[in-house]
Amino acid sequence: MIDTLKNKAEILRYLGHGNQEIDSITDRLIDESIYEINCLKKEKSIYNFFHIQRWNGEIRLDNSNLRLRGNDIKKHLNKSEICILMAVTLGHDVDTRIRYYEKIDMTKALILDTCATVAIEEVCDRLCKEISNVLVKDNRKLTLRYSPGYGDLPIEIQKEFLGVLGAEKVIGLTASTNSILIPRKSVTAIAGVISTDIEVEENSCLNCNKYSICNFSKGDASCGS
């Protein structure tokens, strides 16, 4: 469930809300959309642990054929020997309903789309927390999530990424020829396993897990979080 109180602020932030007055209609539409997303979403997730092998400047994952290229992911995983690959989705019903509203009510479409974005991030957070709760027994934890398409990690690995997790069969998640995840409200991500003694790096736009969908990162501005 979307935690209404916490996430309404998040939804507003995504909608570009600053300090404007929120009129009663907008407020009602957001509440209705939160309810609707909770009815529509069929959360599914899958993850797996992999040993990291560093090979000629690229990262390989043990017992798989996936290669992670680029400096950013190398940096992201530089303190990890093990990482997780994860994939989560809200399912097709959310997409269908957003398409429907786009035909009759763009305001609702925009708000529902935003609620879905917040909901999928919430699913990711919850999954990572679950994994961390297990890891903490060995004094380990997860780094921030890093997704294909962030920084110089090519988005084109999306299909192979899903293949390594068997995500198509297990959670019904696919990627289009142009590496767009379908269902649309889905996330793939990598997180390193590190010792609890290590501080997780501060957020910058680039290693923010909302980078690809953030309104603020378009220009020079940053959301500041």
Place this chain on the structure above:
Amino acid sequence: MGVRDYLEEGIIVFDGAMGTILQDKGLKIGEIPEKLNIESPEIIVETHKKYIESGSKIITTNTFGANELKLKNSGYTVEEIIHGAVKNVKKAIGTKNVYIALDIGPIGELLEPMGTLKFEEAYNIFKNQIIQGVKNGVDLILIETMTDLYEAKAAILAAKENSNLPVFCTMSFEKDKRTFTGCSILSMVMVLQGLGVDALGVNCSLGPKELEPIVEEILKISKVPVMVQANAGLPSIVNGKTIFNISPEEFALYGRRFVEKGVRIIGGCCGTTDKHIKSLVNGLDNVLVKEIKYCPINCICTPTNSVIINGVKVIGERINPTGKKAFKDALVKGNIDYILKEAIVQVESGSDILDVNVGLPEIDEEETMVKVIKEIQGVLNIPLQIDSTNPKVIEKGLRIYNGKAIVNSVNGEDKSLDSILPIVKKYGASVIGLTLDERGIPPTALERFKIAEKIVKRAKEYNISEEDIYIDCLTLTAAAQQEGVKETLKAIEMVKGRLKVKTVLGVSNVSFGLPNRELLNKTFLAASIYAGLDLAIINPMNKEMMDTIISSRVLWDEDKGAKEYINSFESIEDKSNSKDTQDIKEDLFNIILKGIKEEAKDATRRLLTYKEPLNIVNEYIIPALDLIGERYENGDIFLPQLIRSAETVKNSFEIIKEDLSIDSKEQISKGKIILATVKGDIHDIGKNIVKVLLENYNYEIIDLGKDVPKEKIVKEAIKNDVKLIGLSALMTTTVKNMEDTIKDLKEENPEFVVMVGGAVLNHDYANMINADFYAKDAREAVNIARKVLG
């Protein structure tokens, strides 16, 4: 003896998993298992041999993912892989009497509207695999692990149109009895058996225990043999490896139980080994094969919505240009949004099925039928009735339709029956039979019954079952043929009683030329329902007619406990009591500022009683829009408020335009703009927001949608003589396609002005790809349009 004969006789046992075994033998996760057909054939042959020794009667080729998309970077062609795979099975079989199934799994990319792959592209991908399978001598085609019914349909059509081999098709369900894409068990069975598969069923995703309730449901409704290939239990991940937990013995127990319940084809999926199959075969000793009698179901469906005709249901009639000027205009101009809105309001008014008729002499009916069906099934899950007299249009419509449709219609003429019934059969549709022939509509019930009898007989000759035939006894006009009205009712009774088929009727013709038409219509509707009408073709927005249907469902004991009835009328009372809008009527200017969409139409109508339409535009709408724009730019309001005001203006314009002469419409039009999300990109919410805002300023928007190839954008820009083109892209990878589109546009006509927008763009990037303008948001797009077009 072929597979089909074998299937007549008894139980067929398939093999078990391939992937699981290959991973045990060292195949890395994510590697393409089909490559081993060529690189390590001995492993594949060995695996097949083990299954044959265990008693598998059919061996599946190692070609689950052998399609051109999945093999793209493998270094091998589909032809090479399938050739190698079949060769391996043949080698393993030797001289034994074992059959070869060409394995076909999902393409790995989803079809429109969920994904980007076009239906015909999917068809061609499957066709390529099937042709190779046939060439190499397989005995049957196994389409498996499907989760999208539309994709399964593409595969089955490809198999049936490019081979004469038996086709088995299985889909994968979750515990909630739906596939990942929401397909229900009933919809699967209706569509797959309609398309003429030799066997259907389930595989993968769950173990036999979890599949049992799903299998039981399939067995109740399937006319064709049922197939099950369960996983060896539910998977769990241990030390990074996927483990399945059901032993061969337990697997065999379930297998026997399935067969005792009526399953005819059985094998294993993920996690099963030759040991599971051996145990399964042993466990089937002396098993009694249960003969199943299926009970016929009258059902029309989409993957997620099955309408069972077990009481009176409503077919919405409004997607039809006959006598509707605005609808004709929309068809001619290709204004799909208008047509979609007609569809949406009918669904919201309670239609169960929608009739789709796009017959107009001045348009290409085939192309339009396909377009309208695709658009409707993109946003709605209501089943459709394809309405045309042209067999080519019907075939195009049935092919692209995702589900089981009704065809409207055939009549008693041989020409009509023999041209349309084969198409109905091929695509597994239902059909409406009109009780008229070359002589016209017979006056008496008996003569109409005789035509119905002929239609039913001919349909059966084409192997169309009774449950897929709906007879229309045709409504006559009381003003002209008063004595004929009751003949229709009599004919309905005769058809229902003697032919055992369901009936359908367009009701409202009865009242032509008489006052208070509604009264006659609803009285006749009630009488028809009493006579046995099942499908009423009506305008669902007519409340009196819908109320008649709702009340008749109570009286005929269909609406148990009058639940639907109580809900319908209680909610109306609720609504009338709780107005959350203000009692004091705001003026249009304030309504727009506050974005009270629902009030815009009434306020506009009130103004129109004493003001010229163009004055309303200039005195209320434009000033309100300017103020809203300014407030947005100053950060006084945020995006949802801006859009809502824009939609409020849109509602107001709908009323104003009804009142405007053609001259004035031209006067307020500020020119045409093309909008498109470029090829490869399907993020279009931003583009659609831009569209709403530009429409407010009376720019005529030609919306080409998403994933639009550059050729189409150039073609439409020339065809519509457009000056300004707006392109959207949200991914760095698709900005390249944006750049290519701009290049082609400029080469064609340097006068074309291109504005671009989307999350990954900025001013510099826009300059780099030679766009004329960068619109950071929708408001900016309006400013650009004003600069370029005035």
